[in-house]
Structures are given as structure tokens and as C-alpha cells.
Amino acid sequence: MNAVSPQFAAEVAAADQVAAARQLRIVIVGHVDHGKSTLIGRLLNDTGSLPEGKVEQVAETSRKRGMEFEWAFVMDALQAERDQGITIDTTQIHFKTAQRPYVIIDAPGHTEFLKNMVTGAASAEAALLMVDVREGALEQSRRHAYLLHLLGVKQVAVVVNKMDAVDYNAFKFDGVAGQITRYLAGLGITPTAIIPVSARDGQNIATRATETDWYDGPTVVEALDAFRPESSPTDQPLRFPIQDVYKWSDDRILAGRIESGRLKVGDTLSFAPGGAQATITSIQAWNAKELPTEAHAGQSIGITLNKRIFAERGHIAYHAETAPRLVHRLTVRLFWLSSTPLTVGKSLTLKLTTAEHRVTVEAINSVVNIEDLSNGAAKEVGRNDIAEVVLRTRSPVAIDRAEDLARTGRGVLLDGYDVMGGFIALELADNAVANLYEVNHTVTPGERFAANGHRGGVIWLTGLSGSGKSTLAMGLERALFQRGRQVYALDGDSLRMGLNAGLGFSAEDRTENIRRMAEVAKLFADAGMIVIASLISPLRADRAAARAINGDRFHEVFVAADLSVCESRDPKGLYKKARAGEIKEFTGISAPYEAPERAELTIDTGKLGEQEALAQLLAYVERAMIEENGFDAVI
């Protein structure tokens, strides 16, 4: 700028300093008609923050409507608002004091507009609660105060307005101040100041009122300047919810915002749910001179990991020593904005950072009486009510208690397309199984067990051709299926028609056939199913290999029947062909069958009838898959 006067330069420097100070977001709440918009108009004017010509414009608007000069018209920019004389939506406008810039959010007091009040107040760092000295804390003021508490706005100053209407009477002020202090104390809020003002006349707004010489507290502007900016929770446990995964190049970037704590390159992160672990190899950045090596709460970042794990939107990264809880049941304090009441049994979508879960309302513990903060029993939660509710989810929710970690201890509830309410987590049920095993699936064996009611496993039927393996397998499949089990009979011949089509009957091919069968069975068992594999599998070494693939889940069942019995049955006419030399290396005739030495179960189909044999097998399987000491998560 050319040739500026020293005075102008000083003004610029001072203004620059204010602009550079961190802006504070404040909300002004309270009962309708208690003067919020008027206060804002005054604040803007008395701090010199109005654009040129605005005062004249407001004067003109007021005159056109046949009213006295009305400060509220500064804020009420919309035609609809001016016509109705009430503020409809939250409006955010900016002003500056000598100390710092502010953005003020005018939150409507009208009951119908509570969702707008919530929208505005949730982003505020501090609040002014307006109360009319003649009326005290009415219902809406109380409800707003409660919502400030739930929304996490901790700094509150009370502005007792319309003091001009009571001739600046100290006694009247003290009565209202005492009432509001007691109410806020019930919410755990201590107001930073309680200020007697006349917004209309500009008393105790930016300048001290001469009429209130009995008051020695701050003016509104002083109270604002005394608020502290909210700082990001960098010193709390790490919570890094995944927002998206980008695969622009070979790098797989996990993108998201750190909600709390910090992380650095080299850290090992765990991901909930599932508990998969990996190490941060880089923090990505575009247009940076060099890539950052650490990041903290509040930053939107992207990281790469040293190995490919299953992580997607909704998963949350943390350090293993400070894991979130993983729960199916949570008790929350919620506020409900929908005109359709919340009832027990209702299904909703719970959204917590970037994760979504289907939840059902299990119980309504109580609804808050906003007048005296007492909790009463209720069958439903109505519009604008605040209640304590128990939610149950099918999928495990990684969450914190709100008092431990605010940002991952709160969320919203959606019904259909819309947000219907918000909640903070109070109590988390103890059935949490967080972080005990490392698997790449987010659906864990424990969850499958919980969903299916049994574990996955392999029932391996071995025995001579004609010993009754297939009959038993099909009978068992039917019996388990009818009991609601996840079951599938895997047949050697079926596999040979597809997956193993290229394999013949050489010793080598038979071994490979069995190996593949065992691997396929393992996948089914991983998926939580009971797999019934029936095949001759004559060699101990091959069966041992199959057992090695499947571990503890492998159950070897020897379907024993004498060769003579099998040969007499000969359902496929194979023995006859083998005896005639038409089939080479036929087990039991021209190739050995090595009977199991330590089978989990032996069933002699030569001695037992078909139904008895099946009953014996079924009893074993039910015991092994379902009853045996529940489920331990480490499988």
C-alpha cells in the first residue's frame, strides 16, 4: 500500500493482530423472545463490526415495518424471519473484539427449531445463555442448558437481559441469578459469569452500565474475551477412524481424521473391530517439502502400512495399550429430534465417527424432566426429550465412554435418510472382546460362533469303498441342517468333477486330491460351517496332512466295516470290476487301506444299523461343535 499515514499503519497492525488471533466459536441460546438476536445486533454494532450502511439499512427496515429501531433485524436477514418475528435457523456471523475474532451462532429458541439449535450449538466452544430477568429460566432455557451439557459445550456465561424493564433492580437480578446457578449446578456446569444487561440499550454489552453500580463482574465482551479456546485432545489415547481407502497407485492410503491422540511413522496400530495390526510406514502429503513423520488430533491425514490388512471405512485405529471398548450393548443419554417417538424395539442406524451399525432399542431407562432434572420412567421418548436408553447392536461397536473420550464416545441415530437424535455413551456392557486375537477378517471366529450357535469344523469320514461313508455323510448333513446348523457335505467325487478334474488316480494324484479336499474343507470351516468330508483316504500320511491343514477343527471318523461286508454291499459295482482286474490299485483289493490309529470316532457300520450309526455320529458332532465349553476366542 502506498503512502499510508502512521495512524493508518497502526490501525492495520492492530487489526491484523486481532485477525491473526484464533477465532472463537460461540453460541447464544435461551428462550424465544429473551433477546438473543437483539444482543447479537448490539454486539456487532458496539464492537464496530458492522459493514458500512448496515445501521441505516436496519433503520429503514424497521421504519418500513412501523417499528422502533430493531437491532434484531441485523441478524434476521431472511424475509421469512422478519415477517414472523422469530429466528428460524442458526446463522453464523463474524465479529471482532479488541482481543480476537468471533463467530457467533444464533440458536433459535423456538421449540420447533431445536434441531437448528443443536446444529448451531454443537460446534461452539462457549455459550451465552440468555434469560429474561422478568421471567427467569423458562423451559426452553433449561432445555438449551441441558443440550449444551450433552453437546459438550463446557464454558457458559449467563446473560440476564431486559434489566431496563426492571429499572436495573439488583434484587430481581439476584433472584434470577440464584435460580439459574442452582439449575446449572445440577448439570455440572458452573457459569463463568452472570451478567445483568440491557441488550436494547447496550448496557453492559461492550461498555459498563452506570445503572448497575452494584455489579462488579465482567461486561458481555469481557466475559467473551475470558473464554478459553478449545484445544484438540492430542494428549488422549489415539483414535483414528478410517474415512476412506485410496488406491491411486501401488500405495494403499488409509485416509481419515485423528479424533484424539497422536501417531507417528513406525507406530504399530491395531484396528477395531478385528484387532488386525500393522505398522505405519508413511504419512502421506501432497505438495509438502517433505513427508510428515507424525500427526495429531484434528488433522486430516493419510497413512500407509507395512502390510496389507483388512481395513475399511468405519474401522478405527488405536494403540494396543489403549484400546476402545468393543460392545454389543450400550447405555446412552440421547436427545430425540424426531416427531415420531422413540419406542422399545425400534431399529435405527447408529453412526459413530465414520462407522455405521444397525441398533435396536432394548430399553428406555428414563426420560429427563427438564423442569427439575429428575428422571422418570417412560414408555417412549418424544420429540425434544432427553432420555437414557439401552441400545443393542448385531455388529460390535468400537466405542469409548463419553466421559473418557468425548469424540469417540458420542454419535447420532438415523432413521431412514435423517438424523433423528444424538447420544453420548454412558455405560458399555462387559461382554466386550476387544483386541485379543490377530486375524485379517473383521468377522472373527467368535462372532461366527455367536451368530451360528456352533463353531466351524471338519468331520472327515474315512473308510473302504462301500463302508457307508456317503450314506452317513448325507444323513448327517440332513440331520444337522434340520437342527439349524450351517453344514455342507463335501464329496470326493464332486470335487473330482470340478476343482480336481485334472487329477487321476496315481499315488501322487491321490495325495494331491486329498490335500485339496482338506484345503477346501478348511475354507468352509473358516466360514463357520460344519464340513462333512467323505473319501476313502486310505493312507495315514495323507490324513495326517489333512489334519495338519485343519488343526484342532479336524475330526477323523473311521467308518469301519469289514472288507467282506463292503464287498457284499458293492453299491457301485466297483469291487466286481476290481476283482475282474478292470480297476487297477483298488483299495482293499489291490491297494492297501491303512486303518486310523487314533480316530476321534470309530463307527462300525457292519454291526450297527444305518439309523444307529447316524445317531452315534450326530451325537459326537453336536458335542464337538456346539456343547463343548462354549467358545474361546483364540481359535
Added chain:
Amino acid sequence: MTADLDQLEAQSIYILREAYNRIDKLGMLWSIGKDSNVVLWLARKAFFGRVPFPVMQLDTEMELPEVYEFRDWATKEWDLDLKIELCPPESEMDPTLPPNTRAAARKTVGLRNLLEKGGYQGVIVGIRRDEQATRAKERIFSPRTLDGAWDIKDQPAEFWDHYKTRFAEGTHVRIHPLLAWTEMDIWRYTQRENIPVVPLYFARNGKRYRSLGEKNITFPVDSTASTIEEIIAELAVTKVSERAGRSMDNESEDSFERLRTTGYM
């Protein structure tokens, strides 16, 4: 103080990533002005160097020549997938609107056409709350009917960074990543990041454009600020509103509001 800009940047990146993840058919309106340039810059930060959605210009063929020049340069330089939508002529606009407001309404119709043709479900728009009182009412994710109508009286609850990203058929959403930014923030960020801008913002012969619009309805304001530093110094003390040079805002008390409820940006 840079912490403030860092916070704004992180928040806007979060919003852009949310939009990209949640909205299937997403585009961005590019006015080629300082604000939408910041959005583009933030997108490249959010998506590590790329802008993974088309950028769309509503062209009235009335922009200043410097604007077209900048558009063509940046499209190439920043590897943008540019889609240009020619706006219908003024004669087709609502005749009850004041004349300059009518001229601006061309963009409303252009936008509607663009959305219909492309089947867009979401459009990123670089408006700010501090620009104009009506814009102060906006949500970050702001749903519209297909014809662009904005129901200011019944907007979704939006808190704790949970945005409305699910919609019935036939509606679309405007996404406003710069809503919390001020004009001062935009310039301080442009300075800090060294983001190229159309030179019309810098004073020549005692005048500069504070806000860029069509040449028939936008006028430069008195200023000697010829660098970003000087613009920042000027903004620190000015009481002239940013859109003072935009004639459609000021023709009648509610002209801009009428534009916006029917779908203007």
C-alpha cells in the same frame, strides 16, 4: 496464526473426503474465483495430488477475459476434468426478477441443466457463511430438490461432523467445504499455500475486483491493494462488504434470497 488455517484446512479436507466417499456421482462447481481455487487446492490435498471428480463451469460467456485465460491455464496445469455448461440466455429467465438478478439467474438454470444431464447427486460449491446473510443459513451438506429448491425452513440437523448423505430419489446435495472460512481466511491461505489466482483481484489504477462475476453485473471496488499482503491489510480495516460490487445482491431487500431458494449457489 497458522493453527487457525490448519484447523480450517483439516475440516474442509474431511468434508471433501466425506463427499467423495458418500456421493456416487459427484462434481464440483468451479467459478474460477479465489474461493473455488482454494477448494481445488484442498481437494488435491485431500486426495493426494488429484481432483477425483469433474469440475464444472457454468459459463454465461460474460466472464472477464482474464477469467477464461486462467481457466484454460489451470485446467491444463492441474489436470482437471473440466465440463463447461453454457447457460441459457437472459430472455428465458423469470421476468419478475429485477434485471441484474435475472442475469444472475442464468446460472441457476445452467446448473439445473448440468445436474440433469450428468445425473449428479452431489455438487461441491465454494460458498462461505460470511459472504452474505442468506449463505450464513447454509448447512455443509445441504439437500435440494431436483429443480434446485432449497427449503430453508426445514434443514437437516447437522452436528458432530455427521452430515446428511442419504437421499430420496430425485434430490441432490450441495456440499459446502468452505462454509466456515472468511474472506480473510481465503486470502491468508492463498498466501500461505501460494495458490495462483486471477490477476483481476489485484488493484490497477485504484480499482480491484473483490469478488469476480459476470462483467455486466460485477464492478471493481476502490482499492490500492496490488499484492496479497496488501489485500489482507485492506480487509483488516475495511467495512465495505465483499459482495458490494455484485449488483444482484442489492437490487431489492430479498433479491439474493429469492435467487438462492430457487437454486442459485
